[in-house]
Amino acid sequence: MLALGSDHGGYALKQEIIEHLDKKGIKYKDFGTHSEDSCDYPLYAEAVGKAVASGECERGILICGTGIGISMAANKIKGIRAALCGDCFSAEFSRLHNDANILALGARVIGSGLALKIVDTFLNSEFEGGRHARRVGLISKLEE
Numbered sequence: 001m002l003a004l005g006s007d008h009g010g011y012a013l014k015q016e017i018i019e020h021l022d023k024k025g026i027k028y029k030d031f032g033t034h035s036e037d038s039c040d041y042p043l044y045a046e047a048v049g050k051a052v053a054s055g056e057c058e059r060g061i062l063i064c065g066t067g068i069g070i071s072m073a074a075n076k077i078k079g080i081r082a083a084l085c086g087d088c089f090s091a092e093f094s095r096l097h098n099d100a101n102i103l104a105l106g107a108r109v110i111g112s113g114l115a116l117k118i119v120d121t122f123l124n125s126e127f128e129g130g131r132h133a134r135r136v137g138l139i140s141k142l143e144e
Contacts, residue, residue: 001029001058002026002029002057002058002059003028003029003048003051003056003059003061004018004028004030004031004048004060005032005045005062006041006063007033007040007041007063008035008039009064009108010041010064010105010107011034011036013063013107014030014061014063016112016116017061017115018030021119029056029057031051032044032047041064041070042069044062045062045077045082048060048061048062048074049077049080049102052080052101053077053079053080058101059102059103059123060074060101060102060103061102061103061105062102062103062104062105063104063106063107064107065107065109066106066108066109067085067104067107067109071102074102074104078143079101079140079143080102081098081099081100081102081136082102082104083098083100083103084104084106085104085105085118085122086105086106086109086110088117088118088121091103091121091122091125092121092125094122094125095122095125095127096128096132098132098135098136099127099132100122105118
C-alpha cells in the first residue's frame with residue numbers, strides 16, 4: 001500500500017497521481033489534504049511519514065509547491081528517508097542506493113507528465129543492498 005499526502009499547493013498534482021495509480025491498479029491511502037484550501041504541509045508529512053515508518057504503508061509520495069518543505073518535515077520522522085526528486089535518474093537512484101521510502105515532488109516545479117514518470121520510476125525501482133545497506137545503516141544511526 002502506498003501513502004499519499006499533499007498540501008494545497010500539491011493537491012492538483014496529487015489528484016493526477018491518484019488517477020494514474022487507479023489506472024495501474026496500485027492501492028493507496030490518501031492522507032489529505034482534500035482541497036486547495038490553504039493548509040500546513042507538516043501535518044501531511046507527519047501522517048504519511050508515520051504510516052510508512054510504522055509499516056502501515058510500504059512507501060509514500062508527498063507533494064507541496066516545491067517539495068522542499070514537505071520532504072524536510074517527513075525526514076524528521078525516525079525511519080523516513082524522503083527524497084525530493086525532479087527527474088527520473090534521481091528517483092531511480094534514491095531507491096537503488098538510498099532505499100528512499102518516500103518520494104517528494106514539487107508541483108510548481110515539474111509538470112504532471114514528468115511527475116508521473118518519476119512516480120513510476122520510484123515505484124518500479126528496488127534497493128540494491130550490498131555496500132549501500134551499510135550507508136543506509138549509517139543514516140539510520142544519525143536518528144539515535
